[in-house]
Amino acid sequence: xxxxxxxxxxxxxxxxxxxxxxxxxxxxxxxxxxxxxxxxxxxxxxxxxxxxxxxxxxxxxxxxxxxxxxxxxxxxxxxxxxxxxxxxxxxxxxxxxxxxxxxxxxxxxxxxxxxxxxxxxxxxxxxxxxxxxxxxxxxxxxxxxxxxxxxxxxxxxxxxxxxxxxxxxxxxxxxxxxxxxxxxxxxxxxxxxxxxxxxxxxxxxxxxxxxxxxxxxxxxxxxxxxxxxxxxxxxxxxxxxxxxxxxxxxxxxxxxxxxxxxxxxxxxxxxxxxxxxxxxxxxxxxxxxxxxxxxxxx
Numbered sequence: 266x267x268x269x270x271x272x273x274x275x276x277x278x279x280x281x282x283x284x285x286x287x288x289x290x291x292x293x294x295x296x297x298x299x300x301x302x303x304x305x306x307x308x309x310x311x312x313x314x315x316x317x318x319x320x321x322x323x324x325x326x327x328x329x330x331x332x333x334x335x336x337x338x339x340x341x342x343x344x345x346x347x348x349x350x351x352x353x354x355x356x357x358x359x360x361x362x363x364x365x366x367x368x369x370x371x372x373x374x375x376x377x378x379x380x381x382x383x384x385x386x387x388x389x390x391x392x393x394x395x396x397x398x399x400x401x402x403x404x405x406x407x408x409x410x411x412x413x414x415x416x417x418x419x420x421x422x423x424x425x426x427x428x429x430x431x432x433x434x435x436x437x438x439x440x441x442x443x444x445x446x447x448x449x450x451x452x453x454x455x456x457x458x459x460x461x462x463x464x465x466x467x468x469x470x471x472x473x474x475x476x477x478x479x480x481x482x483x484x485x486x487x488x489x490x491x492x493x494x495x496x497x498x499x500x501x502x503x504x505x506x507x508x509x510x511x512x513x514x515x516x517x518x519x520x521x522x523x524x525x526x527x528x529x530x531x532x533x534x535x536x537x538x539x540x541x542x543x544x545x546x547x548x549x550x551x552x553x554x555x556x557x558x559x560x561x562x563x
Contacts, residue, residue, distance in 0.1 A: 426463040
């Protein structure tokens with residue numbers, strides 16, 4: 266109960282608990298004000314808002330489509346901002362369980378919501394006119410298009426995402442990222458960037474049957490990784506779990522809970538998406554079509 270009460274006070278007051286020892290809690294802000302995180306998020310919000318405003322002024326039709334995409338984008342942006350800047354990020358430095366929740370929000374909630382919104386065109390409209398035209402020309406270059414097709418292809422995107430997940434969850438790399446700020450930023454960037462590629466391949470590059478297969482594979486390998494952490498007989502992530510006892514958990518219990526988060530809740534998201542894609546594939550097969558939308562730079 267003391268642990269639960271401390272967490273409730275922490276989240277309600279926005280005050281920080283010291284990394285070592287509950288007695289020194291509640292003195293500094295637990296919101297993460299890292300310019301390397303805040304600046305890209307602020308720029309993304311500004312460009313998208315400006316692009317939406319300019320499109321709404323110009324467009325006479327299709328405003329409902331823009332509004333629906335904007336809703337998806339802002340849901341993705343807000344959850345990403347919450348994961349990286351809110352007290353959840355600080356709690357993730359204290360407990361492996363919260364760190365895993367943060368990662369799953371980034372990869373399984375924020376990334377797909379942003380991808381569904383297809384924000385590329387809106388971002389371009391948010392740029393100054395000269396820069397927008399230059400960026401549009403750069404995106405139409407054959408080298409850029411070839412690289413994008415390769416990176417966002419179903420198999421390549423799935424493999425890149427899997428490599429990022431498994432490599433960063435190697436205990437030596439994960440603990441190093443917890444201890445080094447630069448590595449921690451790179452870890453989150455790797456997770457988010459490869460998740461964007463993965464979900465883009467799912468929604469806009471692959472037919473529904475192939476998308477369901479890649480989602481099923483991702484569910485299997487992330488579930489296996491989560492099970493390895495949850496069922497391990499000893500602590501694998503020593504640095505990450507060092508403060509667990511402060512919060513009423515043993516290091517091994519903290520690791521087990523983190524593994525369960527990856528294994529079950531995150532696996533449920535991938536399984537649900539796979540079932541939805543499979544259902545669409547079956548329905549479209551019955552009509553003799555399976556529409557695939559492809560992304561073209563504007």
